Amino acid sequence: MRLVLIGPPGAGKGTQAALLSAALGVPHISTGELFRDHGARGTALGRDAERYVESGELVPDEVTVEMVRLRLDEPDTGRGFVLDGFPRTVAQADGLEALLSGAGLRLDAVVELTAPEQVLVDRLLGRGRQDDTEEVIRNRQRVYHRDTAPLLSHYADLLVSVQAVGPVEKIAEEVLASLPAQAP
Ligand code: AMP
Numbered sequence: 472m473r474l475v476l477i478g479p480p481g482a483g484k485g486t487q488a489a490l491l492s493a494a495l496g497v498p499h500i501s502t503g504e505l506f507r508d509h510g511a512r513g514t515a516l517g518r519d520a521e522r523y524v525e526s527g528e529l530v531p532d533e534v535t536v537e538m539v540r541l542r543l544d545e546p547d548t549g550r551g552f553v554l555d556g557f558p559r560t561v562a563q564a565d566g567l568e569a570l571l572s573g574a575g576l577r578l579d580a581v582v583e584l585t586a587p588e589q590v591l592v593d594r595l596l597g598r599g600r601q602d603d604t605e606e607v608i609r610n611r612q613r614v615y616h617r618d619t620a621p622l623l624s625h626y627a628d629l630l631v632s633v634q635a636v637g638p639v640e641k642i643a644e645e646v647l648a649s650l651p652a653q654a655p
Contacts, residue, residue, distance in 0.1 A: 472497055472551040472650070473576065475558065475567075477622055478584035480611040481591030483635045483642070487584060488555035490643035497551040500542055502535060502559075509538075524602055527610035529559055529618060536566035543570060551579075559619045564626070580650050581626040584635035584642075588612075 472495045476484045485501060492499035506524050509517030516538060523530045539557055542548075558564040571577055586594075595608045602611075623630060631649045635642050 472553075472580075473571070473578050474552070474650070475554045475578060475581045475626070476556075476584060477581060477619065477626075478635065479586075479591055479615045480608065481594040482584035482586050483594070483639065484555045484584060486639050487582075487635065487643055487646060488553045490639065491646060492553045494643065494647055495551065495553065497553060498547050499553050499555060500539070500548075500557070501555040502530075502539065502557040503555075505538055505542065506530060525607070527602060527607040527614060529614060532560055532562045532566065535559075536563055536570075539567065540570055558622060559615075561621055561625055564622055578626075578629055580631055581622075581629040582646055582649075583623060583630060583632040585632060586635050590636060 474491065474495075474497075476488050476491075478484050485503075488499045488501065503524075506517070506520045510521055510524065511517070516534065519534060520530045522528075529535075535557065539554075543552070554567075558567050567578075591612070592608065595603050596605070631646070633642060633646050633649065
C-alpha cells in the first residue's frame with residue numbers, strides 16, 4: 472500500500488501515519504522527521520534545511536525530493552509506505568510521480584485529514600515542538616493553503632477525505648475502511 476497523507480499543520484498526520492503504518496505493515500516516512508533528524512545530527516542537509524524549518528517555510532523542492540528519493544531506495548519500502556508531510560507542493564508531487572513511475576509503481580491513495588481551524592491551532596500550541604510558536608504556526612498554515620492545498624485537486628482521483636476529530640484509533644479505522652482494496 473502506497474499512501475500519502477495531506478492536511479494542514481495540526482490535522483494529526485504524524486499520529487495517523489504511525490497508526491496506519493503499524494496497521495498496514497509499511498514504513499512511516501515523515502519528511503519533517505527526516506529534516507529534524509538531519510538537523511540534530513548536524514549533517515549538511517540538516518544545516519541547509521534548518522532556517523526553513525525554523526520559520527515554517529518549505530525546504531526547496533529539489534532538496535526535499537532528493538531526500539525522499541534516498542529514503543524510498545531503502546529496502547523496507549518494498550511493500551509500500553505511508554508518506555507524512557510529503558509531497559507538499561505540486562512540483563514535489565511531480566517528483567514523486569517520476570520516482571514511482573520509474574520503478575513501475577503508483578500511489579494507491581491520498582488521504583486528506585481535515586479539522587476545524589481552532590482545533591488545529593490548539594493542538595499545535597499544546598504540542599510544544601520548537602517550531603510551534605504562534606508566529607511560526609501561523610506561517611505554516613499560510614504556506615499550507617498557498618502551496619499544499621492545490622494538491623487536493625491535483626490528486627482528485629486518488630483522494631479520500633476524513634475528518635480528523637475524536638479518538639485517534641477511530642480516525643485510523645475510518646481511514647483504513649476508506650482505502651481501496653489492496654492488490655495481492
Ligand atoms: P512537519 O513535521 O511535517 O510539520 O514539518 C516541519 C517542517 O519541515 C515544515 O514546516 C517544513 O519547514 C519542513 N518540511 C517538512 N516536509 C516538507 C516538504 N515536503 N517540503 C518542504 N519542507 C518540508
